Amino acid sequence: MKKRIVVAGAGHGGLVAAYYLALAGYNVTVYERQAEGTLGYEQSDSVHLDGFEEAGIPVPEKYRVKRTPLSFIIPGTDLPPLTQGVHDDSYNVEIDRKALYDLLLGLAEEAGATVLYGVTVEGPIMLGSRVAGIRTSSGCVYADLVIDACGLSSPVRKNLPEFTLTDKEAARPDMLTAYRAYFDRVPDTEDPAQKYKVYLIPGENAGLMWTIVHPDNVDVLIGAFSDLTREQIEEKLSYLRSVNPQLGQTLLKGGDCHLIPLRQPMAVLVADGYAAIGDAAFMTIPIKGSGVGYSMRAGKILAKCVIEDEQGLFNRETLWSYQCAFFDEVGFDGGLLAIIKNLIPVITQEDIEYVFSAGILSPEMLQKFGNEEGMAKVLSSLTFGNARDLAKKVVGHQRLRRIILSTAKNLARYAMVRQNLREKYESRNVEKWAASYNRFFANLSEPKTDDADMDDPVSLEPAE
Numbered sequence: 001m002k003k004r005i006v007v008a009g010a011g012h013g014g015l016v017a018a019y020y021l022a023l024a025g026y027n028v029t030v031y032e033r034q035a036e037g038t039l040g041y042e043q044s045d046s047v048h049l050d051g052f053e054e055a056g057i058p059v060p061e062k063y064r065v066k067r068t069p070l071s072f073i074i075p076g077t078d079l080p081p082l083t084q085g086v087h088d089d090s091y092n093v094e095i096d097r098k099a100l101y102d103l104l105l106g107l108a109e110e111a112g113a114t115v116l117y118g119v120t121v122e123g124p125i126m127l128g129s130r131v132a133g134i135r136t137s138s139g140c141v142y143a144d145l146v147i148d149a150c151g152l153s154s155p156v157r158k159n160l161p162e163f164t165l166t167d168k169e170a171a172r173p174d175m176l177t178a179y180r181a182y183f184d185r186v187p188d189t190e191d192p193a194q195k196y197k198v199y200l201i202p203g204e205n206a207g208l209m210w211t212i213v214h215p216d217n218v219d220v221l222i223g224a225f226s227d228l229t230r231e232q233i234e235e236k237l238s239y240l241r242s243v244n245p246q247l248g249q250t251l252l253k254g255g256d257c258h259l260i261p262l263r264q265p266m267a268v269l270v271a272d273g274y275a276a277i278g279d280a281a282f283m284t285i286p287i288k289g290s291g292v293g294y295s296m297r298a299g300k301i302l303a304k305c306v307i308e309d310e311q312g313l314f315n316r317e318t319l320w321s322y323q324c325a326f327f328d329e330v331g332f333d334g335g336l337l338a339i340i341k342n343l344i345p346v347i348t349q350e351d352i353e354y355v356f357s358a359g360i361l362s363p364e365m366l367q368k369f370g371n372e373e374g375m376a377k378v379l380s381s382l383t384f385g386n387a388r389d390l391a392k393k394v395v396g397h398q399r400l401r402r403i404i405l406s407t408a409k410n411l412a413r414y415a416m417v418r419q420n421l422r423e424k425y426e427s428r429n430v431e432k433w434a435a436s437y438n439r440f441f442a443n444l445s446e447p448k449t450d451d452a453d454m455d456d457p458v459s460l461e462p463a464e
């Protein structure tokens with residue numbers, strides 16, 4: 001008889017894994033706390049087409065759309081928006097979150113997975129060093145493998161023993177509070193020159209906002225690296241209305257705040273009988289918080305690893321190929337982008353103004369940065385040589401010059417940390433990997449902003 005696999009929470013990556021594993025004949029059950037038909041937020045998601053293609057999830061034609069160029073704006077300045085160039089053949093998937101859930105749940109159930117709604121997962125069941133199942137609101141459930149797709153606050157991950165090397169929590173600066181809402185479009189207003197505007201808020205109260213003007217509504221996101229009060233949201237909405245005559249007063253849908261992890265993926269994704277996926281393992285693109293694509297890709301990678309474990313051991317050793325393949329395909333890129341995300345509190349409004357006004361970021365460069373792979377490619381090719389060339393462009397701006405050079409240094413250090421992830425599982429090596437990776441990012445998230453310290457803003461012991 002095929003082994004029993006439990007998916008804790010109907011996260012996107014967990015559902016993709018459930019689909020492939022059920023197709024392969026495993027006995028798969030998903031435990032989801034929400035009631036049937038109520039999953040997802042009232043919003044449309046934008047996911048790079050690659051996320052679906054790499055995960056092998058078919059996308060109905062109606063959801064494929066040409067990418068809209070983003071225009072970057074710094075509130076409170078007179079600088080003109082900087083608009084990204086976009087390749088003609090660049091497509092996104094724009095899909096309502098509920099439709100996305102229908103698609104993934106439909107595939108998993110048709111393949112033979114069972115989805116049980118209204119069941120809250122409370123934590124793992126440990127038998128010795130092994131995760132042997134989950135505690136739920138309707139009792140204990142034992143399984144050969146638990147896939148943790150419970151999202152950012154997963155009670156499974158949070159209650160794993162220390163020796164698993166998994167993280168309990170994401171630090172506050174590594175989480176974005178995101179308010180998302182759709183408002184009416186004021187009648188008879190002209191289309192704006194830029195449809196999709198992203199407002200960058202650097203410094204102490206760092207965050208970002210966007211407005212996307214559609215024919216019959218305006219999509220608004222307000223994000224902050226701290227909690228958002230109702231007053232702060234109203235204040236920001238007033239600002240957005242002042243610069244977007246299309247943005248009406250009537251809330252059509254959404255209007256809630258949720259937390260998104262904006263950080264590098266968790267260092268160790270697996271334990272005996274356990275694999276974390278999606279937001280439960282912090283698998284978002286750290287500079288923008290999109291996590292559907294990475295999670296779905298991880299779902300396919302995990303299913304392949306499980307199927308290849310023909311003896312059904314599902315222990316740290318056999319699940320390690322999931323860990324390595326995930327990091328190779330997307331996780332290391334996520335780490336690169338986390339290095340850039342950690343600059344957000346360091347960069348000041350004045351720095352960004354300088355970058356915009358000095359023409360350092362061209363539309364072509366922004367086009368390369370338009371998708372995470374492009375940006376990761378640019379970053380991984382940033383050597384000291386070309387960082388020095390870039391630094392020359394800001395020769396009149398000592399602070400920025402130091403930030404660029406220190407970022408190049410951090411990218412080089414990250415390349416060393418990467419080497420600690422070995423393909424073969426060996427507990428000593430895994431401990432070394434987790435320690436060096438976690439230490440690297442812990443040091444980054446407390447950057448020194450004092451000018452005098454900027455020459456060496458991150459102190460890091462080199463990876464062995």
Ligand SMILES: Cc1cc2nc3c(=O)[nH]c(=O)nc-3n(C[C@H](O)[C@H](O)[C@H](O)COP(=O)(O)OP(=O)(O)OC[C@H]3O[C@@H](n4cnc5c(N)ncnc54)[C@H](O)[C@@H]3O)c2cc1C
Binds near residue numbers: 154
């Ligand atoms: C406002 C907002 C906008 C976003 N926009 C985008 C976007 O445009 N594109 C994009 O790619 N990503 C976007 N994201 C990120 C994206 O939602 C996640 O990264 C992605 O969904 C992966 O998360 P997940 O599916 O693993 O977890 P989640 O989406 O958190 O799903 C976890 C599931 O587990 C269930 N669950 C949680 N706890 C329990 C429990 N104790 N017991 C049982 N079930 C439980 C939940 O009900 C849920 O169904 C956005 C996120 C937010 C908050």
